[in-house]
Amino acid sequence: MEKIKVTVALSGLNNIDSPGPGVPVIRGLKESELLDVRIIGLAYENLEPGIYMHELVDKTYKVPYPSDGVEPFLDRIRYVHEQENIGVLIPNFDSELFTVMKSERILKEMGIRVFLPTLQQFEERHKSNLPEFGKKYEVKVPYSEPILNLQDWRGIEEKFNYPVVVKGKFYDAHIAYDREQVSIYFNKIAAKWGLPIVIQEFIRGTEVNVVAMGDGKGNTIGAVPMRKTYITDKGKAWGGITLKDSAMLELTDRVISQTRWRGGMELELIRTAKQELYLIEINPRLPAWVYLAVASGQNLPEALVLLALGQEVKPFDEYEVGKLFIRYSYDMICDLKAFEKFSTTGEL
Amino acid sequence: MLKLKSNVAISESGFVFDAGAGDSFSLNATGLEIVQLIQAGKDFPEILQILSEKYEVDPESFERYFYDFVATLKQMNLIEQDGED
Numbered sequence: 001m002e003k004i005k006v007t008v009a010l011s012g013l014n015n016i017d018s019p020g021p022g023v024p025v026i027r028g029l030k031e032s033e034l035l036d037v038r039i040i041g042l043a044y045e046n047l048e049p050g051i052y053m054h055e056l057v058d059k060t061y062k063v064p065y066p067s068d069g070v071e072p073f074l075d076r077i078r079y080v081h082e083q084e085n086i087g088v089l090i091p092n093f094d095s096e097l098f099t100v101m102k103s104e105r106i107l108k109e110m111g112i113r114v115f116l117p118t119l120q121q122f123e124e125r126h127k128s129n130l131p132e133f134g135k136k137y138e139v140k141v142p143y144s145e146p147i148l149n150l151q152d153w154r155g156i157e158e159k160f161n162y163p164v165v166v167k168g169k170f171y172d173a174h175i176a177y178d179r180e181q182v183s184i185y186f187n188k189i190a191a192k193w194g195l196p197i198v199i200q201e202f203i204r205g206t207e208v209n210v211v212a213m214g215d216g217k218g219n220t221i222g223a224v225p226m227r228k229t230y231i232t233d234k235g236k237a238w239g240g241i242t243l244k245d246s247a248m249l250e251l252t253d254r255v256i257s258q259t260r261w262r263g264g265m266e267l268e269l270i271r272t273a274k275q276e277l278y279l280i281e282i283n284p285r286l287p288a289w290v291y292l293a294v295a296s297g298q299n300l301p302e303a304l305v306l307l308a309l310g311q312e313v314k315p316f317d318e319y320e321v322g323k324l325f326i327r328y329s330y331d332m333i334c335d336l337k338a339f340e341k342f343s344t345t346g347e348l
Numbered sequence: 349m350l351k352l353k354s355n356v357a358i359s360e361s362g363f364v365f366d367a368g369a370g371d372s373f374s375l376n377a378t379g380l381e382i383v384q385l386i387q388a389g390k391d392f393p394e395i396l397q398i399l400s401e402k403y404e405v406d407p408e409s410f411e412r413y414f415y416d417f418v419a420t421l422k423q424m425n426l427i428e429q430d431g432e433d
Contacts, residue, residue: 206369226370227369227370229370240370241370242370243367243368243369243370244355244367244368245368321367322357322365322367
């Protein structure tokens with residue numbers, strides 16, 4: 001069968017110690033037997049490693065930060081599209097999703113497809129809305145409340161027992177054992193990611209995760225559960241292993257079917273000693289460890305592009321249990337000319 | 349009767365993998381032999397008999413070592429909760 005030729009533009013090329021999902025998503029797409037992809041990287045910083053990984057990324061363009069607003073972003077995408085004829089756009093950062101979702105109609109008119117959660121799905125799974133989400137979809141979630149300042153925390157402090165988890169809107173989470181630590185982490189996270197900060201009940205147990213894909217009609221296209229076996233000081237997985245866990249898969253199916261989730265997602269769960277599963281977060285995109293799912297038999301990045309193209313995708317019904325990933329760092333040697341070209345022209 | 353969890357796989361080399369938790373352990377040759385006997389559905393008197401024929405060990409010491417070992421297996425969540433001896 002002839003492969004479908006498609007140009008995919010994506011972000012998340014920061015394959016650093018706390019990596020974005022771009023490079024793993026590209027690896028899945030490059031290994032696809034159904035797609036013949038040309039990869040266009042979208043980078044924010046001059047030193048994102050993916051820019052210089054020419055065996056994976058055909059060309060990279062620098063793009064403005066989402067915080068600069070929708071218009072500068074769309075102008076840049078319009079320019080890239082004129083040069084490259086983008087077929088599918090995959091935003092790999094949480095912070096980009098809102099901008100791209102808001103622009104879905106305009107992108108479609110330009111001929112660029114995306115396959116993302118709806119604005120409603122995106123909003124209701126927000127960390128600050130998790131208690132309502134849990135109630136609505138009958139999923140166990142830790143008690144949490146958003147705060148805008150430390151005065152707010154003093155007002156609700158008695159509803160919690162220490163330790164508590166202090167979380168950023170998009171990224172970052174720290175366990176705080178007293179009011180002083182809450183104050184330290186509040187300031188640290190707010191300075192980096194803005195407000196609100198979410199204070200979450202601390203659930204003792206083992207963190208387990210699921211990477212999954214919903215077709216937007218309530219069907220699970222694929223789902224692979226994993227446990228991080230080695231965690232960095234930033235809380236990122238250095239190693240992980242696929243699990244055989246029907247309860248995690250049932251929970252994923254329930255969330256996807258009830259929300260009619262559209263696109264990739266990562267469920268962050270805590271399994272307690274009593275084997276109860278608590279949903280602590282839904283990330284509305286494929287995670288950086290998605291290549292483990294590809295290697296276990298579920299090429300979810302490929303499914304994402306096929307769904308974006310309006311193709312019928314048969315759900316995956318199996319994956320290899322006990323498949324491991326181990327991250328490693330590697331010093332890529334680059335020519336100064338390449339760095340110069342990207343930093344001055346914004347293209348490489 | 350003791351029963352290993354259905355998610356637990358044991359290889360000939362003594363490598364134990366709990367597919368539900370993602371944990372792995374290594375058994376020495378004696379540990380592997382005992383776990384294989386548990387897996388085969390043998391109870392304590394049968395395991396005692398088999399290993400006494402093979403090794404020089406007095407029943408009292410073996411019983412103590414055996415239950416210490418089983419306690420470790422339970423602590424590692426490798427034994428079914430209702431699979432009490």
